[in-house]
Amino acid sequence: MDTAVFRLDGVTKRYGDLVALDNATLEAGANEYISFLGPSGSGKTTLLRVIAGFEAPEAGRVHFQGRDITNVPAHERGIGFVFQNFALFPHLTVVQNVGFGLTHGKSGLTPAQVEQRALEMIELVGLSGMEGRGVDQISGGQRQRVALARTLTMQPKLVLLDEPLGALDANLRGRMRNELRAIRERLGVTFVHVTGSETEALAMGDRVVVLDRGRIIQIGAPGQVYDHPATPDVAHYLNRFNLFEGKLSGGQFTGPFGTVAVPSAVKGDRDVYAVRYDRMRAVALDAAPTGPKIRATFIASEYLGSAVMNFFDAGDGHVIEMEHHLSLGAPQEFEPRQDYLLTWNPEQAIVFGREVR
């Protein structure tokens, strides 16, 4: 039995010589919030457009609600798409935008029914009282809601959102994050959310799909991806790890910090030693820490409210970041351009190596 809402089987998409998607396989259940995380050019938007039907894959199949929809045109798929720049109809009012699909599609509803459905949806996204405004007379966050309402009136079982929060300012982004989740929970449909922001992906997704150069490199719950990144690239995109290149051999990792014993390592395409920002500690040069250590120059610190980020230069422009949560006490004070020893508990490091089987 096929319980998945949608399933991708080995989807491949090329633009000339560029491979935008390489054999992507993925399954999503009903009532799930999935986020696609990846740097720009990783193929996450292409993947979304293939699911929506705006792009045809060269190979592979797309299944939706147990049906092969690879060759079904976009508008017959019953999949909603929310565009990055919202793509609202600029000459129509809010209610006309929201009702567009019902008015001009195959809904068979009377104008009065269309208006009623549109108004219900406008209320759901919290825009009551704005129905008659032109879409250039409302704010960015409100436009985002109109775009969402316009898609949701069609009652899709799957909603695809292409960097929906990218066009909003930071404050609004945080609020819309909660709203999106709440709206999704109320409707019980599956959301697929594309983002370049690791905090957004981790905060919003029930599952996170990490993409790199057209390939899906990890699928997992946010906590799992965060604690056990599958490859050095995932660790890199999460933007939470200091990565050290080096060599893993015989349970010993040799990096810029010397040679450290490695109790367990993960198979990787290259040898990388990763330490989370909040696992780093800095001590004075004359202290003698027991663990691995690397000498680095303090550059600057950034106050983030709940934590302080300290930046150190380990030479050759390799910046090491150290996060100090303020709940753990007052932050250490560092002298600019002074050298310190950075150290960590080697048991908390994640090591990737080619020699691991």
Added chain:
Amino acid sequence: MSATPTIQKRQSNTTRWLLAPGIIWMCLFLVLPILMIVYVSFWTQTTFNISSDPTLASWKQFFASDTYTGALWTTVRIWLIVLATTFIVGYPTALFVGLFVKSKTLSTVLLVVCVIPFWTSFLIRVLAWRPMLGKEGAINIVLLKLGIIQQPIEVLLFTELSVIIGMTQIYCVFMVGPIAFMLSRIDRNIIEAARDLGAGFGRIFWKIIFPLSLPGVVVGAIFVSVMVLGEFATSGALSGRKVNLLGNIIVTQVGSLKWAMASVVGVCLTVVMGIVIAGFLRIVDLKREL
């Protein structure tokens, strides 16, 4: 003392200086001449003389004569027909150039191609239609050779039809340009969004594409209208003097030094153009759209 009033004063001075050249130019060479024409239209014209004694004689003569009122209606008729033909030929062209051609470079190249005829002089462009449309012209020769017709089609040249064909070709690009510009500014995502919401091509065209291109249609229509209403060369060269537009009357009257009558026709033409432009501007709020 605050500095704000000084800054405001300086700004309003700057505004005045920036506006002055344009205003002086327009007053000297537009407003003043128009007032002059209105004034001269009330002058007394005799066969060899003109005096500034006010009279309505020229105005009465204009509206009493079938030749003059006929020219007015011919002008309006030809204007409406050419407006329609340039729109019918121009809109699909603009749709192709502005919306269907995905590459910006290619669409620029295509627009330049549309402008190539303007590399030759206006008169050559008009006269080039004669060997095309004439009794022994290219079109008739081809049709005769193909056996589609037995007798050459004579209605092609020196008729109202030839004037319309000529004007459509010359002014079409002024319709294509503004429409293509507006169409190229439409966000492609909007069209994809409409399609995703289940609207068919016809609905998307009539509910999204056409309304969004309307400002371009209005600007194009204004360009074409202003030029066609003031036309005299195309009708002179391609109608064999059978089609007289208001422009042709002005040329003849000025040629025979009938300044008062020429002014009356000029005032009528200006009023017609004013009404037409005001009418078009009511359709869309250009200030908001552009």
